[in-house]
Amino acid sequence: MTTQTQTQVVHVAGDGRPKVRPALIRAFVAEWIRLSSKRIWLITLASTIVYSAVLTVVMINTAPERAPAGLSLQALGEAGGGTLAVRTASAFTSVLILAVFVGMSAGSFARGTWRASLLQQARRLTLAVGTFGARMAVGAIIVAVLFGAGLVTSYLVAPGQDIDTGSWLSGQSLGIAADDYLRVMAFVVGWGLLGTLIGILTRSVAVGLGVGILWAGPIENLLGDNLSFGANWFPGLLLRYVVAPESAPVDGDIVVVRLVTYALVGLALVGLILHRRDVSN
Known part of the structure; x- marks a missing residue:
């Protein structure tokens, strides 16, 4: 296998x-x-453009005039208001992101794609990291389109709500927009890692989706929101605080430390499972 693999990866410069x-x-x-x-x-x-436009319209049209923190008509009229609705609305995409990554990771085992890929790249963790990186690169482009469509929609909807858009393209707003983009990307990476881990654990799209939706739905949002432990430690809620920091009951640095810890544990589990479990299992 080594000779065959080396022959296939040699190119002429x-x-x-x-x-x-x-x-x-x-x-x-x-x-x-x-x-x-x-x-x-x-x-x-x-789909991303339509989704972003619809969510942005809903978020702006239902925003209160004033709020102590978070999305409001007052906040939309300030620096960074052009991307505020998109960043806040991205919290509703958690189950969708989870389902996509569960489907891709579990489906690669169910369809035999993973086994076929190992014939070209025998190092399992390297293959998994490279594959996840490509999916994140696609995700980065999708998130950029999400923000672009949301910003255009915000400009179209803002006049109807008497929102001042004069500061949306200032230097401060561009800096906030970059921060919003990075927050949403961290949100996508987090849910992508969780979906990948569930897919690798279950190796079944149906079972993986069932487990993922059960966790991201009733457990996270019903049980977690009503328990102080859940609000402080459940990974899905911590990820929500990344894109909605105004609602976080804990300090932002603590959220980052806990999420990084979860990510490292998840990566270790992925490496262990891929190393020990048989390819055809």
Whole structure:
């Protein structure tokens, strides 16, 4: 297998010398190509634009005139108001993100894609990291489109709510927009890691979706919201505080430390499971 793999990854550089792509890059490129068909991009980006526009309209039209923290008509008229609705609305996408990543990770085992990929890249953790990285790269583009569509929609809806948009393109607003984008990306990475872990654990799309939706729905939102322990420690609620920091009952630094700890534990579990479990199991 080693000889075959080495032969497949050798390419010719512009000066005629052999060039070998690092294993992580090969895994990234392979997944990127698989996800980058015109049909997938067309459906995904069109859905993202519609989704962002609808959520932005709803968030702005239902925002209170004033609020001590969070989304309000007053906050929308200040610096950073152009992306505030999108950032706040992204909290409603948690189950969708979880379902997508559960489906992709569990589906790769169910369809035999994972086993076939190991014939080209035998190092399982490297393959998993490269694959997840490609999915996150796609996610970064989708989030950028989400913000772009939300900003345009906000400009269209704002006059009807007497919202001042004069400061939305100031230097301060652009800095806030960058921070909002990074917050949403951290939110996507967190739910993506959780969905990937559930998919690898269950290796079944149906079972994985059942477990994921059960956790992200009634356990997180019903049980967690009504228990001080849940509000302070449940990963889904901590991720919600990333995009809605105004609602966080704990300090932002504590939220970051706890989420990083969960991420490291999750990565360790993924590595252990992939290393010990049989490929065909």
